[in-house]
Amino acid sequence: MLIKQEIKKLKDSVLSELDKTKSKTEFQRLYYQFLGRKGKVSELLKSIPELPLNERPEAGRLCNILKKEIEEIFNKKRLEIEKKELKVSKVDITLSERKYDIGYSHPISITMKEILASFKRLGFHIAEGPEIETDYYNFTALNFPVWHPARDMQATFFLQDGRLLRTHTSPVQIRIMESYKPPICVVVPGRVFRSDKPDATHYPIFHQVEGLFVDKDVSMPDLKGMLLYFARDIFEEKVQIRFRPSFFPFTEPSVEVDISCIFCGNKGCGMCKQTGWIEILGAGMVHPAVIKNVGYDNRIYNGFAFGLGVERVTMLKYRIDDIRLFYENHLEFLNQFKKVTF
Numbered sequence: 001m002l003i004k005q006e007i008k009k010l011k012d013s014v015l016s017e018l019d020k021t022k023s024k025t026e027f028q029r030l031y032y033q034f035l036g037r038k039g040k041v042s043e044l045l046k047s048i049p050e051l052p053l054n055e056r057p058e059a060g061r062l063c064n065i066l067k068k069e070i071e072e073i074f075n076k077k078r079l080e081i082e083k084k085e086l087k088v089s090k091v092d093i094t095l096s097e098r099k100y101d102i103g104y105s106h107p108i109s110i111t112m113k114e115i116l117a118s119f120k121r122l123g124f125h126i127a128e129g130p131e132i133e134t135d136y137y138n139f140t141a142l143n144f145p146v147w148h149p150a151r152d153m154q155a156t157f158f159l160q161d162g163r164l165l166r167t168h169t170s171p172v173q174i175r176i177m178e179s180y181k182p183p184i185c186v187v188v189p190g191r192v193f194r195s196d197k198p199d200a201t202h203y204p205i206f207h208q209v210e211g212l213f214v215d216k217d218v219s220m221p222d223l224k225g226m227l228l229y230f231a232r233d234i235f236e237e238k239v240q241i242r243f244r245p246s247f248f249p250f251t252e253p254s255v256e257v258d259i260s261c262i263f264c265g266n267k268g269c270g271m272c273k274q275t276g277w278i279e280i281l282g283a284g285m286v287h288p289a290v291i292k293n294v295g296y297d298n299r300i301y302n303g304f305a306f307g308l309g310v311e312r313v314t315m316l317k318y319r320i321d322d323i324r325l326f327y328e329n330h331l332e333f334l335n336q337f338k339k340v341t342f
């Protein structure tokens with residue numbers, strides 16, 4: 001039978017062609033040449049009806065066997081090529097899988113996101129300002145005269161050109177008011193710097209969130225109601241707040257804001273120094289001199305501002321008794337926040 005010779009020829013040619021093949025592209029080309037829809041095996045199968053009737057069944061059987069054999073030859077070759085390619089790329093497939101830890105947020109970042117989300121719900125926009133500031137924005141425009149002792153409480157790091165690392169986020173109040181007209185309703189997250197010696201509650205680099213609301217007829221009760229909502233959102237539903245008189249050159253009147261102690265429920269414990277209250281932020285009505293410094297008419301506009309320490313809030317939320325833990329990179333400490341997401 002002529003077809004037997006054809007089959008042998010085809011098989012020999014597959015074997016010799018594949019033997020020379022080293023690349024995947026060459027392999028693909030041969031695959032289509034032999035096993036493709038218009039390949040040599042198909043052509044042979046299509047030629048069967050042209051054979052004498054009595055030869056057709058045997059020819060069909062032999063062609064199908066050939067097709068299977070050729071497919072097997074190609075499969076073997078494919079594995080060979082893939083194995084070689086793996087070796088070239090030096091991937092050791094026998095190595096066991098390496099486990100990498102996925103990164104997660106630092107506790108300060110978690111609290112920061114939570115605080116900003118809370119103020120966003122209250123309708124505040126988020127703004128930012130520079131960490132390197134001029135004396136004017138950090139102090140003078142905020143009504144700190146050059147001689148005022150309040151400057152000493154915020155001793156900072158100076159650059160040689162006279163600029164400084166901002167001691168608080170309050171300078172951004174001025175930058176915002178210079179750029180926009182009232183009504184203004186912003187919160188400003190950011191890093192601040194003071195030449196404070198590190199201890200359990202102080203660090204030279206820490207984070208604040210500033211708040212500023214300026215419009216017509218803003219009142220202290222507006223400030224108090226808003227802060228009560230915030231405290232309950234961040235701490236717990238039954239928390240109370242209180243205002244204590246204080247002093248900041250850029251607010252008048254000024255207050256320190258305390259929350260009822262979340263550790264003892266206002267009864268008095270070691271955490272609240274037996275007072276039942278814990279301080280969380282400074283606030284007040286924007287000083288008319290500041291309103292005037294930015295060019296607003298202080299007979300028409302007034303507002304409130306507040307500034308809170310993010311480390312402080314985080315320490316309260318997670319009952320952490322030493323601020324230094326945030327910055328010493330001990331994994332045993334940081335890993336505890338792996339599951340806290342926000």
Ligand code: FA5
Nearest residue numbers: 168170196202203206282283284305306307308309312
């Ligand atoms: C201020 O910085 C004012 N700018 C806040 C303000 C804004 C008042 C707007 C009125 C209107 P004070 O110096 O109290 O205020 O700092 C605010 C908070 O920062 C403190 O309550 C405390 O939580 C945090 N803080 C201050 N110094 C440090 C420090 N060295 N380490 C960590 N946190 C600190």
